[in-house]
Amino acid sequence: MTILHISDTHGRHKELGVLPPADILVHTGDLSNYGSEDEVLSAIEWLMTLPYRHKIFVAGNHDFCLFDAENIEGLPDNVHFLHNNGVVVDGISFYGITFTNPSVPDKTTADVLISHEPPRGILDYENDTHWGSEKVLLLVSKLHPKYHLFGHVHGNNGIVTIEETTFVNSSIMNRNNCMDNPPRLIKYDFDK
Helix, strand or coil: CEEEEEEEECCCHHCCCCCCCEEEEEEECCCCCCCCHHHHHHHHHHHHCCCCCCCCCCCCCCCCCHHHCCCCCCCCCCECCCCCCEEECEEEEEEEEECCCCCCCCCCCEEEEEEEEECCCCCEECCEEEEEEEHHHHHHHHCCCEEEEEEECCCHCCEECCEEEEEECCCCCCCCCCCCCCCEECCCCCCC
């Protein structure tokens, strides 16, 4: 099972060109730059056209019009907007937390945690500041996911494994807001 992870396209999704093949595409927020409904809808319509069996996304801090949305009507069955909830795809549980109020009910499990913000202290350092969230860090320690996918910090695209969790920052934008960072292709390890 392969997962293609992208984040922080900021309304410039059509500039990405052809993306690598995978089973599932995960977009971890900042679909838009200005947060308007038109801009977010354009990005969602683009997601719906992509050839992946499933597309999963969460809102980022620029996606204002999605902050209070709990679901989006009219999405195809293979397009999943996660807002403090989860979905199981081919035996893999994905749980997406919101940017504004990340929370996980008791007894929730997740193989893959999806958020816009990184956890505090992990792939979150840019401009002499840690931009990650303490709340997200606590949720990671509660869930112990195999993978945690996020973006938000443009200057720290990368992958690091700490204990049992592989953390992936796939911000497409670099620190100068140029689309220079690569998407990340993850081969899901069922034995991990």
